[in-house]
Amino acid sequence: MSLLSHERYCDEIVARTEALRAAVRGADLDANVPSCPEWTLRELAVHVGGAHRWVGEIVRTRATEEVPEERVPHSTPDGDDPAVLDAWLAQGAELTAGALREAGPELPVWSWSWEHTAGFWARRMAIETVVHQADAALAAKVPYEMAPELAADTIDEWLDIVAFSAASGYDPKAAELRGPGRSIHLHATDVPGAEWLIEFGEDGFTWRRAHEKATVALRGPLTDLMLVFNRRLAPDSDRIEVLGDAELLDFWLARSAFG
Numbered sequence: 001m002s003l004l005s006h007e008r009y010c011d012e013i014v015a016r017t018e019a020l021r022a023a024v025r026g027a028d029l030d031a032n033v034p035s036c037p038e039w040t041l042r043e044l045a046v047h048v049g050g051a052h053r054w055v056g057e058i059v060r061t062r063a064t065e066e067v068p069e070e071r072v073p074h075s076t077p078d079g080d081d082p083a084v085l086d087a088w089l090a091q092g093a094e095l096t097a098g099a100l101r102e103a104g105p106e107l108p109v110w111s112w113s114w115e116h117t118a119g120f121w122a123r124r125m126a127i128e129t130v131v132h133q134a135d136a137a138l139a140a141k142v143p144y145e146m147a148p149e150l151a152a153d154t155i156d157e158w159l160d161i162v163a164f165s166a167a168s169g170y171d172p173k174a175a176e177l178r179g180p181g182r183s184i185h186l187h188a189t190d191v192p193g194a195e196w197l198i199e200f201g202e203d204g205f206t207w208r209r210a211h212e213k214a215t216v217a218l219r220g221p222l223t224d225l226m227l228v229f230n231r232r233l234a235p236d237s238d239r240i241e242v243l244g245d246a247e248l249l250d251f252w253l254a255r256s257a258f259g
Helices: 006-024 041-060 082-103 118-140 148-168 222-228 246-255
Strands: 181-186 193-202 204-208 217-221 242-243
Touching: 006 082, 006 118, 006 222, 041 082, 041 118, 082 118, 118 148, 148 193, 148 204, 148 217, 148 222, 181 222, 217 222, 217 246, 242 246
Parallel strands: 181 217
Antiparallel strands: 181 193, 193 204, 217 242
């Protein structure tokens, strides 16, 4: 596995935000988001923009501990005007990408994760926006497409996050992802080499890029695999094929929520 470049992640924060804004623009902002049912489309957009500005403040100030939301300038848009929301989203993405570019990937900063660098945050915010762009597209009922390298990296990062969540005790449900002799294989049908093997053991699970027989296999286009693994597309969708023990896939999905 190789990460994308720091500059690419910074560029994608802006580009994915532009795509999210395009989905939101003209849509009913009070519409429910099917993949995040506790949010309206407006609340989804504010969440994304707020996350960008929070990370931008962490990086800009070289924070060594968590930054409270109340210390983040303009953490919410001023009023309910859709045009104000759109401009606020665009500005926040640009400011955060700019702060990350200036910092460079190795700058030490606070994070909740296994890695405490600006590079971690560049990747995290790019992929956060990849996934929430899908949420916005679902809510606005517009098409969603993702570059193969971003879709694959989203799966890689999600596996890392779930593994961290399980090992650190952050999420007790993730700690249940264990049990030797079981495995999950993801196989993208449209991108050569885009395959993953998750193997369960007594103490948790490990993952790697591999083509091997597993207890259950999930086959389909790469973007759809990514959406299933991020719980944005149901595994019984006609866009996906599940071969083997479907209950093991359900077991994984029910315990791989973070936050």
